[in-house]
Amino acid sequence: MAARTDPAIWSGLFRISPESGQTLQAQIRQAIVAAILDRQIAASMPLPSCRVLAEKLGVARGTVVLAFQQLVDQGFLIAKERRGHFVNPDMLTLPARAPGTVRRNDPTLDWKSRRKVAASDMPEPSKQENWIRATYPFVYGQFDPGLFPTAEWRECNRMALAVLEIRNWAADMVDRDDPLLIEQIQARLLPRRGIFANPDEIIVTLGAQHALYMLATLLMGRGTKVAMEDPGYPDARSIFRLSGAEVLPVPVDRDGIDPDAIPDDCGFAFVTPSHQCPTMVSLSDERRHKLIADAQKHDRIIIEDGYDSQLVDDAPQQALRGLDRSGRVIYVGSMSKTLAPGLRLGYIVASAELIAELRALRRFMLRHPPANNQRAVALFLSLGHHEALVRRLSAAFQERRERLMQAVTSYMPDWRMTETPGGTSLWLKGPPGAKSQVLAENAAARGVLIEQGARFFDRPEQNARFMRLGISSIALQHVEPGIRELAMAAGRQAAAA
CATH class of the missing domain: 1.10.10.10 (Winged helix-like DNA-binding domain superfamily/Winged helix DNA-binding domain)
Structure with missing residues (x-):
């Protein structure tokens, strides 16, 4: 005792x-x-x-x-x-936990020589593990805990855990999706982008990247040519190259990607027309129609990523998928920028024949995304929580964006902004001699997290002067002080140079 x-x-x-x-x-x-x-x-x-x-x-x-x-x-x-x-x-x-991990690696085993896909050789993602602890997190793609709909999300999860609801999602759905979620995507999310689809033209994915990986696996291979915005979404570029495809960079200006610069023999074009990644410019109406017309003329498939498109814009534009009448546009969307990036829930809208093939492929990858999450999100949409959240986020982000642009103009006038309406980030080009990698390191020591812009280019070594500032995870009152600190870090870099 x-x-x-x-x-x-x-x-x-x-x-x-x-x-x-x-x-x-x-x-x-x-x-x-x-x-x-x-x-x-x-x-x-x-x-x-x-x-x-x-x-x-x-x-x-x-x-x-x-x-x-x-x-x-x-x-x-x-x-x-x-x-x-x-x-x-x-x-x-019960067997006890082993006291330690026993390594049984043969030192002569060379795994790199045996791999068939060089995934680790691709550019690494922008790693900001401690962004939530940073004082000034100008990081893209993260969420603001203060804006997260905690009570509403809990309500939907509690509802999904009711006895009758559990019966709807606990079974193995094989290659199917939650019919309520498909219905809500069809009725609540797609019409906002001017897209009207049948249930058999929609499939749920584990985010937009999973959608792109499935499309590349199913449709691309050696000999495939993909036109892509430059600068553009780096993970999409890597996914296409992992499939064996050749990625051809196409320049972007204030009107978006230039359709005339796409080689005629490209079988695919990957675009982010709503808010271009990473510049945030919108594809002009003239170029939208030209892109679709050229796709028909050259027998080309367009993969449209609805990047940063769920928020309320001052001048919303219809998605390419909504303009397309030939079925050549595949639309990829997600709820990462509105509900939560950690949820990993996205979707593809395409012809019923292609969606059926994607379901067959997905079954061998993961069968289906977690059905409990699908049901909770479906309830979140059906109860109007997502619509209310979008309006709240849009208002908050617009205020932060305006504050950010004012602060950059005041404290960093030698950095040129790409001024575009809407979006959750700001794209900047520094003065001659600026190096965003050095600036990011110096700024981090001051509690300021930024994203280097070079990784978005097909030739990163030639584009060291760019950076991206996100607004989704930084509080409004921290925007101006954060830019003051960033300006001081940039000033020290310039003095050292």
Whole structure:
């Protein structure tokens, strides 16, 4: 019994943190389960009483009582009258966790020589793991916790966990998608872009990148030529090259990609016409029609990425898919920029014949995206939460964008902005001699995170003067101070040069 009251034993096993995302009760349960499965508590050793453990951890006694009761219900603990709680001996018959990882690598094994796809040789993504801790995170593609619809998203997840709803999504759907989600994409998301599609013309994906990977796998290979914006979406460029295709860079100006610069023998053209990645310019109406006309003339397929297109724009334009009458435009969309990038939910809109082939291909990759997430998102859309969120985000981002442009004009006048309405980032070109890589390193030391622009070009080594500033994850009041710090970092770089 002495061990039961020895504070040194239990203080080391049970550690809780107020900064954890888990409740105190959940943290206590996790600590006890880990200690049991790691053989740190013997079956003969009683756990401390609820009162003692509550005092040691600085929590309410009721919190420990509830944690112990749930562990009893799950079979991890046994409650013995007047003796306390003990580890269930049956749990100790499970294999213990290995004390360490044993490496069994043959030093003569060269995995690089055996690979058939050079994925690791492709440009790396912009890594901003600690962006949420940064004071001034001008990073693109992340979310603002202050704008996330927490209550609404919880409501939809609770609804998806109702008994009847579980029956709708818990089974293996093989190659199908949640019919309610398909219906909501068809009725709520696509009409905003001027697209009207039948249910058999839509497939759900794990984000836009998964959509592009499936299209490249199904339609491209050695000998395929893909025209792509330069600068343009770097991961799309890598995906097409991994399929064996040849990517041909096409210049972008203030009106978007130039259709006349696309070689006649290109079988595909990848474009981001709503807000071009990364410059944010919109493809002009004249070039939209020219792009579609040329596709028919040269028997070309257009892959349209609806990049940054779900927000409310001052001058919204119809998607190419909505203008197309020949079925040559494949539309790729996602909810990463509105609901959450971590959700990884996207979709493809194309002819029914192509969607059927994509379903067959997807079945061999992952069968279908998680059905519980599909149902929760479907409910989120059907209850009008997404529409309300889009309006709230659009207003907040427009205010941040205006503040950002004013701050850059005031503090960094030698950096030229691409001025475009809408979008969640700003594209800048620095003065001669500017190097965004050096600037990013110096700025990070001041708590300012930016994205280097060179990675968006087909020839990154020749384009060191560009950078992208995102506005989706930085609070309005931090925009101007962040640009002041960035300007000081740029000034030091110029002085050093």
